[in-house]
Amino acid sequence: MVACHTFAFIWGLIAEPREPGHCGHTRIAISTASQFCRSIRLRRLEIRDLRFNAFSTFSQLGRGSKVSGKMSEVLRTTWVKLQALIALIGFAAITPLLILVAVLSRLIAKLCCCSAPKCIEGEVAVVTGAGHGLGRAISLELARKGCHIAVVDINVSGAESTVKQIQDIYGVRAKAYKANVTSHSELVELNTKVVADLGPVTVLVNNAGVMLHRNMINPDPADVQLMIDVNLTSHFWTKLVFLPKMKVLRRGFIVTISSLAGVVPLPYSTGYTATKAGTLAHMRALRMEMALENQKDIHVTTVLPTFLRTNSEITQLTDSMGINDLYPLVTGEEAAHRIVAGMLRGEAEITLPGLASLLYRLIHIFPADWQDRMILLLSSSRFKQLRDERS
Numbered sequence: 276m277v278a279c280h281t282f283a284f285i286w287g288l289i290a291e292p293r294e295p296g297h298c299g300h301t302r303i304a305i306s307t308a309s310q311f312c313r314s315i316r317l318r319r320l321e322i323r324d325l326r327f328n329a330f331s332t333f334s335q336l337g338r339g340s341k342v343s344g345k346m347s348e349v350l351r352t353t354w355v356k357l358q359a360l361i362a363l364i365g366f367a368a369i370t371p372l373l374i375l376v377a378v379l380s381r382l383i384a385k386l387c388c389c390s391a392p393k394c395i396e397g398e399v400a401v402v403t404g405a406g407h408g409l410g411r412a413i414s415l416e417l418a419r420k421g422c423h424i425a426v427v428d429i430n431v432s433g434a435e436s437t438v439k440q441i442q443d444i445y446g447v448r449a450k451a452y453k454a455n456v457t458s459h460s461e462l463v464e465l466n467t468k469v470v471a472d473l474g475p476v477t478v479l480v481n482n483a484g485v486m487l488h489r490n491m492i493n494p495d496p497a498d499v500q501l502m503i504d505v506n507l508t509s510h511f512w513t514k515l516v517f518l519p520k521m522k523v524l525r526r527g528f529i530v531t532i533s534s535l536a537g538v539v540p541l542p543y544s545t546g547y548t549a550t551k552a553g554t555l556a557h558m559r560a561l562r563m564e565m566a567l568e569n570q571k572d573i574h575v576t577t578v579l580p581t582f583l584r585t586n587s588e589i590t591q592l593t594d595s596m597g598i599n600d601l602y603p604l605v606t607g608e609e610a611a612h613r614i615v616a617g618m619l620r621g622e623a624e625i626t627l628p629g630l631a632s633l634l635y636r637l638i639h640i641f642p643a644d645w646q647d648r649m650i651l652l653l654s655s656s657r658f659k660q661l662r663d664e665r666s
């Protein structure tokens with residue numbers, strides 16, 4: 276007890292109350308030991324009270340947290356439901372607006388673009404597979420717009436025939452070049468020659484393509500490989516060869532002839548279908564790359580034609596499938612006119628005929644298995660007949 280008093284005295288001298296609720300130890304020190312002891316007791320009580328209070332508060336809180344836990348769970352569930360409801364209402368409300376914005380922006384873009392198609396007079400175009408069919412028609416259309424044409428084909432006599440037609444009608448320069456688009460080195464060589472003969476290339480038309488249907492059930496592996504090389508791989512090589520200069524000049528057009536088969540698959544034409552879907556995806560990615568690189572004057576246009584009246588094999592195929600009875604096939608000249616007009620307006624994708632664009636977009640709303648059924652519903656008998664003929 277003495278020790279306690281002494282300690283209290285000394286501690287009372289050195290310790291000062293610092294905050295409310297702190298035991299006034301100075302005061303305590305100069306008072307009696309009993310006061311000190313009381314103070315200690317009180318403090319103990321205070322602490323016990325505090326502990327008790329804290330305990331009760333915590334237990335209350337604990338009880339409360341259990342209650343609030345239950346409450347928050349209910350609240351959370353309600354909140355999630357409410358959010359979902361808000362999202363649903365928002366989505367329902369915004370959908371017509373989105374459609375309206377999409378339609379309006381497309382209309383505005385079309386009107387603005389229509390008013391200002393780009394001029395390509397004096398530019399140099401490379402058209403692959405230009406010795407026949409659509410390539411030839413596109414070459415003639417570009418020449419009509421004042422473009423100088425490098426007519427590229429593996430079939431050199433076809434290319435020369437195209438050049439002759441261009442020179443007979445239009446006063447532009449045109450030259451035939453023999454090159455295989457599946458060979459990167461041949462394309463590098465081609466670029467050197469074209470630049471020396473005509474100037475730097477600012478228009479590239481990836482038109483060369485093959486559709487090989489010798490055996491529909493068991494296609495020859497060489498045929499499949501050739502379709503991949505000509506229809507898909509070659510576009511990587513032409514891009515590597517011709518795009519760098521366009522980037523330096525900060526202008527250019529890349530037109531790629533894909534096919535509607537790239538979005539509406541053709542059974543027993545998996546090789547062709549896959550290559551055309553690949554070119555579509557390739558050009559979409561390239562368009563985004565140009566936007567990311569701020570190359571807004573390099574336009575990438577992909578063309579998705581249905582069957583065209585461009586070569587005898589296609590005419591024979593469409594005849595045997597009875598497609599000619601369904602709708603009149605677009606000619607190469609009609610297609611070329613639409614393609615070059617769209618290219619000059621910087622259109623991203625062109626579907627031929629235009630109505631096919633609406634149809635394939637509508638079909639794409641449905642689940643994949645429904646889409647398959649819808650396509651087969653329209654054409655299964657035709658595909659079966661074709662398979663039986665060519666297997």
Ligand SMILES: NC(=O)c1ccc[n+]([C@@H]2O[C@H](COP(=O)([O-])OP(=O)(O)OC[C@H]3O[C@@H](n4cnc5c(N)ncnc54)[C@H](O)[C@@H]3O)[C@@H](O)[C@H]2O)c1
Nearest residue numbers: 404407408409428429455456482483484534582583585586
């Ligand atoms: N004709 C159609 O119904 C149709 C439909 C959709 C898409 N397409 C696509 O349109 C493009 C042109 O079709 P088309 O009907 O005018 O074809 P086409 O067969 O009449 O002409 C293709 C030309 O490409 C050339 N060619 C082929 N392989 C080549 C190579 N490795 N290197 C260089 N030239 C090569 C050929 O010699 C030919 O002159 C193709 O890409 C084709 O897939 C055609």
